[in-house]
Each structure stands twice: as C-alpha cells, then as structure tokens.
Amino acid sequence: MKNLIALIPLLPLIGFLINGLGRKHLPKGVVGIIGSGTVLGSFIISLVIFLQGNFSATPIKYFDFINVGSLQIPFAFQVDQLSTLFLLIITGVGFLIHVYSTSYMHGEKREHFGRYFAYLNLFVFSMLLLVMGANYVIMFIGWEGVGLCSYLLIGYWFKNIDYTKAAKKAFVMNRIGDLGFLLAVFWIIAKIGSVQYEDVFTAASLDKLTPSDITGITLLLFLGATGKSAQIPLYTWLPDAMAGPTPVSALIHAATMVTAGIYMIARSNALFVNAQVTNTVIAIIGAATALLAATIALRQNDIKKVLAYSTVSQLGYMFLALGCGAYTAAVFHVMTHAFFKALLFLGSGSVIHAMSGQQDIRFMGGLKSKLKITYLTFFIGCLAIAGIPPFSGFFSKDAILLSAFEHDKFLYAIGLLTAALTAFYMFRLLFITFNGGFRGTEEQRHHVHESPAAMTLPLIVLAILSIVGGFVGVPEVFLHGGERLGEFLSPVIPTAHHTISHSTELMLMALTTVIAIVAIVIAWMRYRNYKEEQNGALGKLLQNKWYVDELYDSVVVKPINKLGVIANHYFERSGIDYLVNGVGRLVNYGGRQLRWMQSGQVGSYVLLMVISMVAFFFLQFFLRK
Amino acid sequence: MGITQILFWILAAASLLSALMVVISKSPVYSVIWLIVTFFTISAHYVLLNAQFLAVVNIIVYAGAIMVLFLFVIMLMNLNKETEPQKNRWLKLIGAVAGGCLLVVMVAALRDTDSRMAQLGSGNIGLIQNLGAVLFKEYVVPFEISSILFLSAMVGAVVIGKKEDSKVVDIAGDEAKRRVAEARESMGV
Amino acid sequence: MDIRYYIFLSLALFVIGIIGVLTRRNAIIVFMCIELMLNAVNLLLVAFSKMHHLAAGAANPTAGSEAQLFVFFIMVVAAAEVSVGLAIIVMLYRNTHSVDINFLNRLKH
Structure with a gap:
C-alpha cells in the first residue's frame, strides 16, 4: 500500500524525466503515450485506493525531510478522503486532458511536443504532491511546483513576447500569494512547532494559538490562496494566463491548480472555523470576485477570456462557500467545476482548432452544424455552469447559495446575481459562437471541421461527468440519504447541518433556476443573430475589465x-x-x-x-x- | 688589561677595517685580498678563543680554497677593472642607512644583556682531538651527509658551468684531433 | 672577555656585509659580502661556544663543542654554496658579458 501510494506522484515524475530528457529523440506517438499513460497509471492507483476505502488520517512517512533540533518535518503523504477526492479529479481530468493534448498539440515540432508533455507531467506531479503531502511544507513544495509549471506552460510559446510577459505576470502575482503562505507556515512553526496536519489540527495545538494568531495565520494562508486561486486583488494573472495552450488552460487554470487555494483552506478547516474575521474577509472577497469577474465576462470577445473570467467568478463562488463555513460545498463545486470548466475549455480548444487559431468570437458564428459534438458538449457545459437542473453545476452551486443564504442575505443576493450573470454570459458565448451566420474568412469556412476522436472523446467523457457528477451531492430534499459527498468527507471536514426548512430550500432552488433560465432567454433573444454591439459607457468599462490592470x-x-x-x-x-x-x-x-x-x-x-x-x-x- | 684583551681589541679593529675595505674597494681583486685579510683576522680570533681546529679549517677552506676560487673567476673573466657601473646614489645611501639602522637597533637592543665571560686562551674543546671525537661519534651521520651535499654541489657546478651548446664540445674535439694530426705530421710520423 | 664585545663585533661585521650587498652591483663582491656575513655568524658561534664551556666548567668537559661543529658544517655548506654560486656567476657572465646584478631582473616578468 505504501509503495503503491508513492507510485501515484512518481509515475508522472518518471514521465516528466523521460519526456523531458528524450524530447529530441522520442517520436510524438511515444511521448503522447508516456505522458498520458503515466497519468492514467496514477488515476488507476487512485481509483484502487478509493475503492478499497481504508482511508486514514495517519501520515505515511517515507523519509526525514528536514530534521533540525526540535523541528521535524518528514516527507510524508496523507491519503484521506479529501486528498483521494482531489487525486481522482487531478488524475482523471488530467488524463483526459493529456489525451486531448496529443491531438491538439500535434502541429508542434517534436522537440516542443516533448517539452509540452514534460511540463504537463511535471505539473501533475507537483499537483499530486500538493494534495498528498501530510504537512504544509510538502504542500508548499507542490504549491511552488505548480506555480513553476504554470509559468512554464503559459510561456510555452516563448517566442511571443506578450505570452512570456503573461507568464511573468502570473509568476509574480503568485509569488505575492506564496509569500503569504510561507509566512503562515513560519508562524505555525513558531507557535506550534510542527507543520504536520495531524499535529497542527489537534485541540491541544490549537489551544496554543491566541485568537490573533489564528486570525493572522488564516489571513496569510488566505493571501496565499488569493494568489494561486486568482481572487481579488491578485486575480488579474489568470485571464492573461490564457496565453498558454488551451489544454493547459483547461487543466491548470480551470480544473486543478487554481483550486489549490480551496484545497488548502478546506484542509485547514480546523484553523479557519475559529477565525471569524478571516471567514468574513474570505466570504466578502469571494463574493466580490465572483461578481466582478462575472461582469467583466459579459463583454469579453475572446472565447478563452470569457472562460477565464468565468473561472475567476466560479472560484469566487467557492471562496464564498469557504467563508460561509460550507467546506463541503466548496469542495463539491471544485469537483463539478473541474468537470464542466475543463469541458468548456476543451470545447473552446476544439473550436479554436477548427477555426485555425481564431479566438475572437465576433469572427465565428454558425458553427453548430459543422462541429456537432463540440456544440453538443459545449452546450452541456454551459447548462452545467449556468446551474440548470439536473446538471452537476446546479447541485454544487445550490449548496453554496444555500449556505450563503444561511450566513448572510446580502452575500446570497450577490451570489444570485452572479448566477444570473453567469448564465447570461455563458449563453452569450454559446450563441455568438455557434448560432447565426458564419463571420470568418472564406478560407476558414473551408477549413472548419470536427476535431479528431482524441479530442472529442475527452469532451464526451467530460460532458457525461458534467451531467452526472452532481449526483454525488444530491441534497436531502430530493433524495433521502443524499449528501453522499459530505458524508464521505465527514472525517476530514465536519458536516454542516442546514437549519433551513425544506420548503425554503426548494423555493431558493426554484428561484435560482428561474433566474438562470430567464438570463438564458434574454441571451437567446439578444445574441441569436449576432450584430456588432454598441458599447455604452458601462460596456466600455466592462470590456476594459474595470480598468483594474491599468489601476x-x-x-x-x-x-x-x-x-x-x-x-x-x-x-x-x-x-x-x-x-x-x-x-x-x-x-x-x-x-x-x-x-x-x-x-x-x-x-x-x-x-x-x-x-x-x-x-x-x-x-x-x-x-x- | 692582559695581553689577550689587547690582542682582541687589535684584532677586532683589524677585522672591522678589512671588512670595510672589502666593501669600499673599487677593484674586485682588492676586495678579495681584503676579504682574505678579514678571514685571517677571524682565524686569529679563533686562536684567541682556543678554537684551533676551526682556525686552521677557516684558513684552509676560506682563505685558501674559496678565495682562490674567487680570484680565479675574477681573473678568468678579466673583471679587474675599476669601472663597475655605479648604483643610483640614493639607493646606495638608503642601503647604507638601512644597514646602519639595523646595527643601531640591534646594538641598542642587546646593550643591556647579561655580562658573561667567554673563555679565552684556555679550555680544550676546540682542539682537534676533542672535536674529532664528538664529530665522529655523535655527528657522523651529518658528516657523511655533508659529503653528499658536496657531491651534489659539484655536479651542480659542472652542469651550470658547462657550455650549453653541445656542438662546442664537438668542435673542441675536432680541434684536438686536428692538432694531434698536425703534431704527428711535424714529427714526420 | 665579555661576550657582549663579541656580539657587537659580529654585528658590526654582519652589517658591513649587509651594506656591501645593498650598495654594490658587482655580483662577485655581493657574493663575498655574503661570505663575510657567514663568517660574522661563525665568530659569534665560537664565542658562545666558549662562553658555554666556561659556564659548564668541569661538570661537562665537552660543553660547547656542538657550536664549533656547527661552524664546521657552516663552512661545509659555504664551500658548496660558493662552488655553485660561482658557476652561476660564470654562466651569467657568459650570457650577458657582465656581472652586474641589475641584469638579474627576470623576477619582474
């Protein structure tokens, strides 16, 4: 068992070494097989561990990592329910995206193809370290590793100076957050003398912390999370990070890396439940980010930028949940979001692929008939993110809104507004891209074709997951013995009990759904046949992203x-x-x-x-x- | 003041004077001669101290062998000229002053050392038989090693002094052969 | 005889040797001055030897003989040194047709 667990991160590392060192000699097919195969191996092992079901919070120690005086930091993994869930998401979605990449990146030169897969494998390795580590230091190693890979992959086409600038921006922004994380870890070491989760989260350790300690530590941890998970004020790197290849955006900047902040806070829930100030800050920043990013997404014309802002907005949702103490809901949304956002990104990649690199939706349109599978799966993704039942996004978003409603009505209102905006801009994107007449060049018109199976198959799998993924967390209202996810995670994350009556809950759900449907209808009416938009003052403000970058x-x-x-x-x-x-x-x-x-x-x-x-x-x- | 003391002072004055003359003399040959005089006065000091073995060795080795070597070299190179290129006047002055300073400092430092007597005219450790006994009993190994030192110095001197060009030796050989041949001819053989 | 007189005499001879080394340019004279310095040291050694002999008295009849042997070995070394040194001077003369030590400035390079 111990060795099997060690294999999970080791396989992608081996893949990274083979692909990285042999990138000039290995043919593309071999590189693709090694890159995807190692991740598939990790996924299978994770699945085995999940199915065996004997989780424990005791860390599995491999060797002494740092051993100085009284401070002992072992290199240890902790495979409990929370990390297993993340393992499945990372390796599962990661595998699909690897397969997708073999086709999407096929036009690259052999050397760069190998480099791409080496980075991707290194990323998976780092991400696995991040979620499997049994202490904050191992988590920090993974945290820095994913930051590095993100930088490398955003700047993958390093000959374009704008892309390298975007990579630099992402890296610097992340560093600001990382500093917060690092300081928090130092603070924990200074006060508790250990960074092992099992030591830190005990009642005895928590007693050593004064309320101001807890507030300070959690605020610093949250600063780290804002960097990695693109929250106000450090979110501006994520839209720029779309400079990387689309599968990278799907894997790193939608499904996995950006959720590291949520994982970290969910993991540290024992610290956060006692920090009221921090929770308020998290909830407010989450709600504000969700709303701000959603408004910006209304007027973006780059297909990936819309998705990027939508990601920021959804991450804001998750932080709203965390701030309201609904850790399960946040993790649930991480999971469903991983499915549908990866699906949407990969779908957009398929569209870009078909349009020979065109990313501006104003020059698309009418792709519905030509890209049938892409359209269908994209449509499912949009329904999921808009929160239409019974798609996965509905359940997770509903859980978040419910906890927000419990917690603070104002935050709930913002969440609801954001949900409406989300539905609106996603369907705006869908209609402009796929409906109406074709607005591209003649050359593109001839070129447009459905993507090969290696790209459509991951889309289909993710579409299915987007439909059914929500059922792991069906609320009690619909199904007796629901909330299976919460139950599963309960050893790590204490279950929150709702105090709201079932009728109120049902009403809230109906409200959300109706609002989303209304937003979709409005979007249908406005964007069914796309015409050039006249930008008012507000439109200009939104198009320029509230001038935050300029600010x-x-x-x-x-x-x-x-x-x-x-x-x-x-x-x-x-x-x-x-x-x-x-x-x-x-x-x-x-x-x-x-x-x-x-x-x-x-x-x-x-x-x-x-x-x-x-x-x-x-x-x-x-x-x- | 006994006769030995008077002798000491006379000898001291003589050795200092002759040493000064070594440095002052313009011609190298005069310098050599004055140096030989100095060595003789020092040998006389040895006799005064009843170190007869060293007195004899000093004369044989220094005044005899070494100084003769010096003279040979000077004469071989025909250096007996008084036109030695002169050093910079300032450098000379500085050199003299530096030496003088050293003397002053040392004398000043050693001025008030304990007054202890050196045995003059008596005591027989300096006699050949006593020194020889010690030399060949306790110091026989260094003595033998010194012979190796001599050997290596000899080899070194030959190697350094040899003409580097091996052709020269051959020419010399040819020259000798030619001369031999000439001599034979003249003798009518 | 007071040992200090011997010390001062030796010092004076030694310093005269030093001054000779510093002020003359003829390599042979410089070399002779070095011999002078060696002799000054020898004289002092012998004087010390006799001083120790007197101090030891009848208790140790061979006291002080080491110093005289030391002088003997110094003479040995000096003789060897002279033979090599003169060979070097001869070579110097052969190469430069001068025995001026200012030509020996290769250390600069």
Missing part, C-alpha cells in the same frame, strides 16, 4: 518603476557604483604607485628585506616590552 499599473507598477529609476540613478550610479569603482580606482592607483617596489631586481628586494628586519626587531625589542 494596478498606475498604483503599483509605475511607482515601483519610478522608485527603481530613482534608486538606480541615485543609489546605484552615484552611490554603490561610485564606491565600487572608487575602490577599484584606488587599488589601481595604489598598484601603479607601488610598482617601483617590484622592480625585479634582487638588490631592491634585499633592501626591503633589511628594512623590514629593522622594523621587526624594533617592534620586537622596544615596543613589546
């Missing part, structure tokens, strides 16, 4: 640049440079002045010797007495 640019980047220029000019040039050059010049000058001493003539050396002998004896006999 950051002028508030953070420019002053720092200015500071840099000033520092460069005054401290570097006239301070440090001057000093350093001065030392150099002094040595140079001294050397030139002392050159006569090294005449090379024996006589002068003897003279110096005698003089120093005099000095030595003088010191010896007269001064040391």
Whole structure:
C-alpha cells in the first residue's frame, strides 16, 4: 500500500524525466503515450485506493525531510478522503486532458511536443504532491511546483513576447500569494512547532494559538490562496494566463491548480472555523470576485477570456462557500467545476482548432452544424455552469447559495446575481459562437471541421461527468440519504447541518433556476443573430475589465518603476557604483604607485628585506616590552 | 688589561677595517685580498678563543680554497677593472642607512644583556682531538651527509658551468684531433 | 672577555656585509659580502661556544663543542654554496658579458 501510494506522484515524475530528457529523440506517438499513460497509471492507483476505502488520517512517512533540533518535518503523504477526492479529479481530468493534448498539440515540432508533455507531467506531479503531502511544507513544495509549471506552460510559446510577459505576470502575482503562505507556515512553526496536519489540527495545538494568531495565520494562508486561486486583488494573472495552450488552460487554470487555494483552506478547516474575521474577509472577497469577474465576462470577445473570467467568478463562488463555513460545498463545486470548466475549455480548444487559431468570437458564428459534438458538449457545459437542473453545476452551486443564504442575505443576493450573470454570459458565448451566420474568412469556412476522436472523446467523457457528477451531492430534499459527498468527507471536514426548512430550500432552488433560465432567454433573444454591439459607457468599462490592470499599473507598477529609476540613478550610479569603482580606482592607483617596489631586481628586494628586519626587531625589542 | 684583551681589541679593529675595505674597494681583486685579510683576522680570533681546529679549517677552506676560487673567476673573466657601473646614489645611501639602522637597533637592543665571560686562551674543546671525537661519534651521520651535499654541489657546478651548446664540445674535439694530426705530421710520423 | 664585545663585533661585521650587498652591483663582491656575513655568524658561534664551556666548567668537559661543529658544517655548506654560486656567476657572465646584478631582473616578468 505504501509503495503503491508513492507510485501515484512518481509515475508522472518518471514521465516528466523521460519526456523531458528524450524530447529530441522520442517520436510524438511515444511521448503522447508516456505522458498520458503515466497519468492514467496514477488515476488507476487512485481509483484502487478509493475503492478499497481504508482511508486514514495517519501520515505515511517515507523519509526525514528536514530534521533540525526540535523541528521535524518528514516527507510524508496523507491519503484521506479529501486528498483521494482531489487525486481522482487531478488524475482523471488530467488524463483526459493529456489525451486531448496529443491531438491538439500535434502541429508542434517534436522537440516542443516533448517539452509540452514534460511540463504537463511535471505539473501533475507537483499537483499530486500538493494534495498528498501530510504537512504544509510538502504542500508548499507542490504549491511552488505548480506555480513553476504554470509559468512554464503559459510561456510555452516563448517566442511571443506578450505570452512570456503573461507568464511573468502570473509568476509574480503568485509569488505575492506564496509569500503569504510561507509566512503562515513560519508562524505555525513558531507557535506550534510542527507543520504536520495531524499535529497542527489537534485541540491541544490549537489551544496554543491566541485568537490573533489564528486570525493572522488564516489571513496569510488566505493571501496565499488569493494568489494561486486568482481572487481579488491578485486575480488579474489568470485571464492573461490564457496565453498558454488551451489544454493547459483547461487543466491548470480551470480544473486543478487554481483550486489549490480551496484545497488548502478546506484542509485547514480546523484553523479557519475559529477565525471569524478571516471567514468574513474570505466570504466578502469571494463574493466580490465572483461578481466582478462575472461582469467583466459579459463583454469579453475572446472565447478563452470569457472562460477565464468565468473561472475567476466560479472560484469566487467557492471562496464564498469557504467563508460561509460550507467546506463541503466548496469542495463539491471544485469537483463539478473541474468537470464542466475543463469541458468548456476543451470545447473552446476544439473550436479554436477548427477555426485555425481564431479566438475572437465576433469572427465565428454558425458553427453548430459543422462541429456537432463540440456544440453538443459545449452546450452541456454551459447548462452545467449556468446551474440548470439536473446538471452537476446546479447541485454544487445550490449548496453554496444555500449556505450563503444561511450566513448572510446580502452575500446570497450577490451570489444570485452572479448566477444570473453567469448564465447570461455563458449563453452569450454559446450563441455568438455557434448560432447565426458564419463571420470568418472564406478560407476558414473551408477549413472548419470536427476535431479528431482524441479530442472529442475527452469532451464526451467530460460532458457525461458534467451531467452526472452532481449526483454525488444530491441534497436531502430530493433524495433521502443524499449528501453522499459530505458524508464521505465527514472525517476530514465536519458536516454542516442546514437549519433551513425544506420548503425554503426548494423555493431558493426554484428561484435560482428561474433566474438562470430567464438570463438564458434574454441571451437567446439578444445574441441569436449576432450584430456588432454598441458599447455604452458601462460596456466600455466592462470590456476594459474595470480598468483594474491599468489601476494596478498606475498604483503599483509605475511607482515601483519610478522608485527603481530613482534608486538606480541615485543609489546605484552615484552611490554603490561610485564606491565600487572608487575602490577599484584606488587599488589601481595604489598598484601603479607601488610598482617601483617590484622592480625585479634582487638588490631592491634585499633592501626591503633589511628594512623590514629593522622594523621587526624594533617592534620586537622596544615596543613589546 | 692582559695581553689577550689587547690582542682582541687589535684584532677586532683589524677585522672591522678589512671588512670595510672589502666593501669600499673599487677593484674586485682588492676586495678579495681584503676579504682574505678579514678571514685571517677571524682565524686569529679563533686562536684567541682556543678554537684551533676551526682556525686552521677557516684558513684552509676560506682563505685558501674559496678565495682562490674567487680570484680565479675574477681573473678568468678579466673583471679587474675599476669601472663597475655605479648604483643610483640614493639607493646606495638608503642601503647604507638601512644597514646602519639595523646595527643601531640591534646594538641598542642587546646593550643591556647579561655580562658573561667567554673563555679565552684556555679550555680544550676546540682542539682537534676533542672535536674529532664528538664529530665522529655523535655527528657522523651529518658528516657523511655533508659529503653528499658536496657531491651534489659539484655536479651542480659542472652542469651550470658547462657550455650549453653541445656542438662546442664537438668542435673542441675536432680541434684536438686536428692538432694531434698536425703534431704527428711535424714529427714526420 | 665579555661576550657582549663579541656580539657587537659580529654585528658590526654582519652589517658591513649587509651594506656591501645593498650598495654594490658587482655580483662577485655581493657574493663575498655574503661570505663575510657567514663568517660574522661563525665568530659569534665560537664565542658562545666558549662562553658555554666556561659556564659548564668541569661538570661537562665537552660543553660547547656542538657550536664549533656547527661552524664546521657552516663552512661545509659555504664551500658548496660558493662552488655553485660561482658557476652561476660564470654562466651569467657568459650570457650577458657582465656581472652586474641589475641584469638579474627576470623576477619582474
């Protein structure tokens, strides 16, 4: 069992090594098989572990990682219900996306194809480390690893300077969050003296923390989560991260990596339940992010940008759930979101593939008849994200809204509004892309074709998962003995009991559904036949993403640049440079002045010797007495 | 003040004077001669200290062998000129001052050492038979090793002094053969 | 005789040797000055030997003989040194037609 568990992350690592080292020699087929096969292996092992069902919170220790004084950090994995669920999502969705990639990336050169799969495998490895680690340090290793892979994959087409800039932006933004995470870990070490989950989450350890400690630690952890999971104020990197290949967006920037923050907070729920301030902050930031990103998504014309903002918005939803204490709901939404968002991204990839790289939906349209499978699966994805029953998104979103309603009515209202907006912009995207007349070039019209099976099969599987994935968490209202997910996770995450009556719950569900359907109808009426939109003031504001990037640019980047220029000019040039050059010049000058001493003539050396002998004896006999 | 003390002072003055003359003399040959005088006065000091073995060895080795070597070299190279290129005047002055400083410092430092007597004229450790006994009993290994030192110095001197060009040796050989042939001819053989 | 007189005499001879080394450019004279310095040391050693002999008295009749043997070995080394040193000077003369030590400035390079 121990070795089997170790194999889960090891397989992708081996795949990474083979693909990375042999990228110039291996044919594409072999690379694809190794890349997908290793992840499939991990998935099968995860499935076996899941089906065996003997989870335990005791960590499985492999070796001592850090052993300094009283601080002991073993390299250990913890395979309990929560991590198993994430394992299944990561390896399952990851495998589908790997298969999809073998076809999507087929146009790349052999070397770059191998590089792509090496990065992808490395990402899966890091992500698995992140969720399997039995302490914060292992989690942090994975956390940094996924950040690195995200950077590498966003900048995969590194010859395009904008893409590398996007990668840099993602990396820097993530670093800000990582700093918070790191400080939180230090704080935990300082107060508790251990980073093992089993030690930290015990009542005895938690007693050592004062309320301000808990607030500080959880706020710092949340800062880490905002970086990785793209929340206000650090969300702007995610839309730019769409510079990477579409399967990467699906895997990293929709299904897995960006949910790391949710995993981390769900994992640390024992800390967070006692931190009221932090929970309020999380809920507010989550709701605000959800609304803000949803409004921006209304007026985006890049198919991937819409999905990116939708991802940010959905992540905001999850944080809203976390802030309301509904950890199960958040994890549930992570799962369903992984299904339908991966599906939507892969569908968009299929569309982009068919349109020979065109990403602007204004130049698409009428693809319904040509891309039947893509259209159908995309449609299912849209229904799922819009929260139409009985698709998966309905159940998870409903669970979140329910807990928000319980917690705070205002937050619920924001959530509801966001749900309506979500339905609206997703169907706007769908209608503009697939309905109406074709608006691309003649060349593209001839080129448009359905994608090969390697791409459509993952779409179909994910579509099925998007339909049925929600049934693991059917609420009590519909089915006695529902909430199976909550029950499954209950050893790790204490189950929250709803205090709301069933009739209220049903009413809320009906409200959500009606609002979503109304939004869809409005979208149908407006965008069935797409015409150029006239942007009002608000539209312009939305199209430019509330000018947040510009705001950051002028508030953070420019002053720092200015500071840099000033520092460069005054401290570097006239301070440090001057000093350093001065030392150099002094040595140079001294050397030139002392050159006569090294005449090379024996006589002068003897003279110096005698003089120093005099000095030595003088010191010896007269001064040391 | 006994006769030995008077002798000491006279000898001291003589050795200092002759040592100074070594340095001052313009011609290398004079320097060598003055150095030989210095060695003789030092040998006389040895005699005064009743170190007769060393006195004899000093004369044989230094005044005899070594100084003769010096003279040979000077004469072989025909260096008996008084036109030695002079050092920079300042450097000379500085050298002299530095040496003088050393003397002053050392004398000042050792001025108030304990006054202890050195045995003059008596005591027989310096006699050949006593020194020889010690030398060949306790110091026989260093003594033998010194012979190796001599051997290596000899080899070294030959190697360094040899003309680097091997052709020269051959020419010399040819020259000798030619001369032999000429001599035979003249003798009518 | 007071040992200090021997010390001062030796020092004076030694310093004269040093001054010779510092002020002369003729390699042979420099070399002779070095011999002078060696002799100054020898004289001092012998004087010390006799001083120790007197101090030890009848208790140790061979006291001080080591110093005289030391002088003997110094002479040995000096003789070897002279033979090699003069060979070097001869070679120097052969190559440069001068015995000026200022030509020996290859250490600069």
